[in-house]
Amino acid sequence: MASPSERVLITGGTGFTGVPLTARLRRDGYEVVALSHETGAAGTLTVDIRDFEAMTRTLARVRPDAIVHLAAIAAPSESRVGEIYSNNVVGTANLFAALAAAQLEPRIVVLASSGQVYAASGSDVALSEDKAVEAASHYAVSKLAAEQIAALYSRRFPVIVTRPFNYTGPGQTTSFLVPKIVRHYAERRGEIRLGNLDLFRDFSDIERVVEAYARLTTRPIEPTTVNICSGRAVHLSDILVVLQEISGHSLQLVTDPSLQRDDEPRTIVGSPRRLEELVGPLPNPAFRLTLERMYDAFCAERHSAVS
Secondary structure, three states: OOOOOOEEEEEOOOOOOHHHHHHHHHHOOOEEEEEEOOOOOOOEEEOOOOOHHHHHHHHHHHOOOEEEEOOOOOOOOOOOHHHHHHHHHHHHHHHHHHHHHOOOOOOEEEEEOOHHHEOOOOOOOOEOOOOOEOOOOHHHHHHHHHHHHHHHOOOOOOEEEEEEOEEEOOOOOOOOHHHHHHHHHHOOOOEEEEOOOOOEEEEEEHHHHHHHHHHHHHOOOOOEEEEEOOOOEEEHHHHHHHHHHHHOOOOEEEEOHHHOOOOOOOEEOEOOHHHHHHHOOOOOOOHHHHHHHHHHHHHHHHHHHHO
8 A cells, every 4th residue: 555655646636536535644644735827726736727837747746656646627518629538638738738748757647538438239138348439529639639648658657547437426517417406396396497307326425535536546556547437327216205305395307408318318328346356345325325415514504695
């Protein structure tokens, strides 16, 4: 196992995953340097990963032993195409090029790709890492390009490519489906506009994802590609049913055609087998518990805002 005296650099350190991962590693005694593009973020270095010179200077100064590359536009929509490619592709290329320019030799680089790179399947079989890739959105194309950039540098830097499927939890922005729904119930709204809910998707709790990244970063694991997923499918319509039970509130569902995609596969679920072979059993809370924590967090936020 890696020494807690190691220095870990996390790009996207102020994001939904970066914040709890930074806290998790610091609790174990690791020195963590979090990078953010947000000026003035407490306890972080402000760096734009699209700026090669700035990244090179930062890496030369920090000299990390391990790197977790989370910084990206994790867009649930395709409305920010330029930003998606600029951050996800150019940012990743700059990171690896800057590592080379600074002549660093990190023990491991953990790269966050996405489960969306897999080719769509009409079956309910869990997607393993051997499944063919066929990006079907700008976001997926950008993540697949990031993987290919990492492959260009794989002879020089050991890289673990992660392919996280959907995950959620307290603190996730409401631009994503689950927190959007939870907030509507917490705020006792009358209706919600959503797309097709007759879909099954793999959802992990943020705690599982953070623990997976922590173990992949700190344990002596050889370069590989690995899914981060729960291995179970959630029917999207059930989210409303469970939240009605949790909140005691009902709302009207309005189907919005603009939020629907005609080519969406009905079921997408990942296989966590390789992940747990590498890092051992991981926490996998029941999805209802995740929804309860999110609902309580939104209610607390609402109470704080009005008090």
